[in-house]
Amino acid sequence: MSSEENLQDTDTEARFEFKKEEQSAFTSGKGLTEETIRLISEDKDEPEWMLERRLRALKQYQKMPMPTDWPGQPDLSELDVEEIVPYIRPDVDQRSGAESWDDLPEDIQDTFEKLGIPEAERKALSGVGAQYESEVVYQNMQERWEEKGVIFCNMDEAVQEHEDLVKEHFMTKCVPPSDNKFAALHGAVWSGGSFVYVPEDVTVEMPVQAYFRMNSEGMGQFEHTLIIAEPGSEVHYIEGCSAPKYGTHNLHSGGVEVFVKEDAHVQYSTVQNWSKNTFNLNTKRAIVEANGTMEWVSGSMGSKATMLYPCSILKGRGATDNHITIAFAGEGQDIDTGAKVYHNAPDTKSTIESKSISKDGGRTNYRGLVHIADGAEDSSTSVECDALMFDNESTSDTMPYMEIEESKVDVAHEATVGKIGDEDVFYLQSRGLDDDDAKQMIVAGFIEPITEELPIEYAVELNRLIELEMEGSLG
């Protein structure tokens, strides 16, 4: 069914703010009702079980109160979910996405051109799934992966094509909708995102990349990423986000679920740059089996408020978690990020390294939880948080919670908070760098532990974004 027909069939044209300039084929109405959910599901031609999961999630969302009682949590009072249009599909012919670059509409190509995606593509990176607005419209994957049985596709497509895998793993064991109010909202209205499946003992040598961007006024983005790494497999998934500024508040509430089976290794890297009016409230979690390794690398830029605490559940003996996070908060921004690790088995290990930068009155907060369960003998955790402040108006807090139920463990924690040093700046200036360049160099050095983990294009982009932030030239 084409989307034009869809509009007529449902006879709801008046309810839809159909914007020609956005060339959207389908826009659900403002507000969130059971009818909206049914529309989304129907438009996607989803199986009944997915609709049921959405509706169950909606009920949970409606029941659960807004979180307001966390110590020092960002102010969410200006967030009005009812005002956010949850679903927009760009006007492309094929629901499953364009097969090649040239099939994309020109304005979408332009957007990606500016973000350097075709460049990345030209450099023969292994595959690009780019989400424009709510849906993956461009994907490419190298044939040899397919031969090995690797799947990398749009999440909507996965529901159709890989139903059993999705049905088993989608918001069941890892991130159930009951986890938190925004996970429930996500479960009700999710759309787009990536599905990655790596069969046993297969190593994907090059990073799998997806680039997200939301681009319509009042639009929410609720992409879902599901990564399943079978025993002995290895994959690096990278996701970048950026969004231009709009007048009304935007909500981004993504969901990420990662299954790291025995001896598997997954790295999930993300560079996010949401517009300064976005509420960025995500739930990301990995379940790590015996001797598996999960690595979270995230750079959080932009947004009005971010609450993001990627979580690893170290379920099997010898499982390992690494977290590397960086947050940048400028004027009017409250970036509340951190990490959660549950050591539920012996010999598990976690390392958390957090860096934050605040400037012009911005606030960053590291909020972390490390839980070591009774019986998780010989486990170890190391938490390091460093904060760099540009001025006296900016703030940085650290809330590293530890729940240690086992005595035979090794726990290390270190935190530093500092202002950018005048002597350091003068030293660089005396060598010829001007004031701005000197500060940029210090910041680039401060975040270097993160950038060295990223492929070159992302490291460059992250550095460039931070330079732009520091110049104040990002809206």
Add this chain to the structure above:
Amino acid sequence: MATIELTNVHAEVADGGEEILHGVDLEVSSGEIHALMGPNGSGKSTTSKVIAGHPAYEVTEGEILLHLEADDFDGVDEIPEDARTWNLLELEPNERAALGVFLAFQYPAEIEGVTMTNFLRTALNAKIEERDELLFGEDEDEADEESGYETSPMEGPADEGEVGVAEFQQLLSEKMELLDMDEKFAQRYLNAGFSGGEKKQNEVLQAAILEPTIAVLDEIDSGLDIDRLQDVADGINALRDEQGTGVLQITHYQRILDYVEPDTVHIMLDGEIVMEGDAELAAELEDKGYDWVREQVYNAA
């Protein structure tokens, strides 16, 4: 030939603090080596910081001028006549650096995450760009902005700036060899975890790369063992002999002056230069101490 000229410089801690320099007169020209000696707290370091433009100090009286001649910069055919005398007090620290004023710090900053290579190449290119802007106004030719990365993104685009990655690597290796520095220094983070001696060696290396017209070396000899002292001294002599740099060397001790022989020795006491002489003066001072200087100066007064 370049000359830096301090005339009756009074300086105090910024925001209305105590006056530290009470009228310093000093002149250093290309190819000369001057030693500035004096007891702790006499104002030697403050003099060096005031020359470089440290924001913690305010010059309340006097002037610091830099005189250049037409051919003082390699790569610049002729410095325009109206750009040959500069009032340093009106310039930012990086602009002073662009005109060839270099300060080797007594306590160099440690910058984590920034490799020596990246830092020095960025500084060298920034210096050249700023210099051309000061001398000729607008950028003559905008650096080719096209991106492209040969090495690490942390080292910046390969073809950005006057000195490219490959050319710079070669320059760096040459200078490091001269100073007997291990090659792996190039990939270490700027001064981070360096020993006291390594930091000092690094200051001299930076001077060698940035080719200053005037280098002020603040206690470059403190914390050096004898081998390194020799390396550092070789580096300083090379600055003078090969690049014609004028050197103002601040020190407490005679020791380094055995390796780097000064043309002129200045002795500072309570914020003023009270005695001047040739290398003999340093030797005499070593013998007799600062009390002798005090006696000479205050009895005479």
